[in-house]
Amino acid sequence: xxxxxxxxxxxxxxxxxxxxxxxxxxxxxxxxxxxxxxxxxxxxxxxxxxxxxxxxxxxxxxxxxxxxxxxxxxxxxxxxxxxxxxxxxxxxxxxxxxxxxxxxxxxxxxxxxxxxxxxxxxxxxxxxxxxxxxxxxxxxxxxxxxxxxxxxxxxxxxxxxxxxxxxxxxxxxxxxxxxxxxxxxxxxxxxxxxxxxxxxxxxxxxxxxxxxxxxxxxxxxxxxxxxxxxxxxxxxxxxxxxxxxxxxxxxxxxxxxxxxxxxxxxxxxxxxxxxxxxxxxxxx
Ligand code: SF4
Numbered sequence: 320x321x322x323x324x325x326x327x328x329x330x331x332x333x334x335x336x337x338x339x340x341x342x343x344x345x346x347x348x349x350x351x352x353x354x355x356x357x358x359x360x361x362x363x364x365x366x367x368x369x370x371x372x373x374x375x376x377x378x379x380x381x382x383x384x385x386x387x388x389x390x391x392x393x394x395x396x397x398x399x400x401x402x403x404x405x406x407x408x409x410x411x412x413x414x415x416x417x418x419x420x421x422x423x424x425x426x427x428x429x430x431x432x433x434x435x436x437x438x439x440x441x442x443x444x445x446x447x448x449x450x451x452x453x454x455x456x457x458x459x460x461x462x463x464x465x466x467x468x469x470x471x472x473x474x475x476x477x478x479x480x481x482x483x484x485x486x487x488x489x490x491x492x493x494x495x496x497x498x499x500x501x502x503x504x505x506x507x508x509x510x511x512x513x514x515x516x517x518x519x520x521x522x523x524x525x526x527x528x529x530x531x532x533x534x535x536x537x538x539x540x541x542x543x544x545x546x547x548x549x550x551x552x553x554x555x556x557x558x559x560x561x562x563x564x565x566x567x568x569x570x571x572x573x574x575x576x577x578x579x580x581x582x583x584x585x586x587x588x589x590x591x592x593x594x595x596x597x598x599x600x601x602x603x
Contacts, residue, residue, distance in 0.1 A: 320569060320599050322592060323527055325519040325578035329588055331512040333413030334358050334581055337390040338367070340411045344385065345370045351385035351409060354378070354393070355442065359538040359582045362560075378404065385409055391442045392416040394449025415478050416443055419508035420450045422475050427451040431504060432468035434458065436488045437477025444477050461491035470501030478510040479540065485509050513540055513581060517547045520578045524551035527576035529568065532557045533591050534580035541580025548578070561590040566598055 330338070337357050344351055350371035356364050357372070364374060375381045378400055385407035388397070392412040401408050412420075426433045432454055437444040439457040448455040456465050457477075464472075474492070476485045489505055524530060530548045534541030536559060545557040553576075556568055569575060575595060579588050 320572060320595075321574045322595050322599070323523065323574060323576050324592075325516070325523045325576065327515045327519040328577070329579045329581070329583050329585060331510075331516075331581040333390045333415060333510075333512070336413070337387075337411035338363060338584075340409055341367055341372050341387050342370070344387070344409050345372060348385065348407075350383045351387055351407075352381045352383045353387040353389065354397075355389050355391075357387065357389055357411065358584075359541075360535045360584060360587075361537075362535075362587055363582075363584050378406075381406065387411055389442070390416065392420055392446040393442075394446045396449060413478070413510075415508070415510045416446075419443075419447055419475055419478055419506075422506040422508060423447045423455060424450040424452075426473040426475070426504060426506070427454040429471075430469060431471040431473035431502075432456065432465065434464055434472065434474045434492070435477065436474060436480055436485050441477060443479075447475070447477070459488070461488050461495060464492050464496065467496070467500050467503075470499070471504075472496070472500050472502075473504040473506070475506045475508045478508055479513050480509055481514055482507065482509045482511070516540070516544055516578065516581060520544055520548050520576075521551055523576040523578060524548055524553040527553065527574040528572040529554040529556070530576040530578060531564070531591060531595075532578055532580070533559075533588055534583040535559055538580050538582045541583065544578060544580050558591070560587060561594040564591065564594050564598070569598060 352373050352375040387409040390413040433451045435447050435457040437457050444457045532545040548555040
């Protein structure tokens with residue numbers, strides 16, 4: 320049985336950077352609290368907790384001297400509150416999210432109503448909205464876009480939304496509202512990383528008889544990766560760890576593919592490869 324990895328899989332650069340920053344702080348400065356899970360993966364969160372990174376739901380429950388903001392970023396009020404409480408900040412906001420925050424702030428300061436193509440309840444979108452000082456609105460529905468601000472309308476995106484979907488939204492929005500818009504600014508703040516994992520998984524599905532998708536079941540991007548594989552018709556197994564692999568899955572399989580979500584750590588993927596190699600050798 321041949322084992323083949325997707326061309327792009329596992330940690331995206333933003334999540335890898337966030338985990339590295341927290342690890343560096345633990346190593347050199349000691350314990351810290353992370354505001355929410357630093358990555359949607361229990362293995363990584365448990366490993367960081369064992370080293371002194373506790374997950375805190377809010378600032379009220381923080382007892383540590385330092386606080387890490389996740390790669391999703393945070394709103395302006397949180398930065399102010401951290402400073403007021405004199406807490407050290409480990410800011411792991413992904414540079415791509417930071418760019419979207421800067422765009423939101425700049426556009427609102429320059430008189431635009433800022434439309435965010437995204438889910439209003441998502442932590443990243445909540446953060447983006449806060450940088451618009453009340454001039455932002457998040458929606459996925461082009462028919463729900465409020466009127467421009469003095470004729471000025473700007474659009475940005477939640478970073479993990481697909482680029483094609485973003486531009487389709489913009490097109491429909493413009494068709495509906497063009498008579499009200501005098502000036503418009505569009506900033507494509509989508510991140511290519513999630514899409515690259517889906518494209519690579521689709522390409523891999525063409526070359527193999529079965530695919531293992533490795534990642535946490537509470538990770539939205541890994542669940543979507545598994546759905547993407549299933550949609551191609553290839554036999555797909557969504558697993559959290561190597562322990563879940565069953566030998567009977569590979570009867571009649573000549574080529575097996577492996578891919579992993581943007582929140583899946585390298586170790587989990589390596590353990591899956593090791594287990595597949597053991598099965599190939601006739602081990603258990
Ligand atoms: S998916 Fe993109 S925007 Fe999100 S953390 Fe990863 S690199 Fe950053």
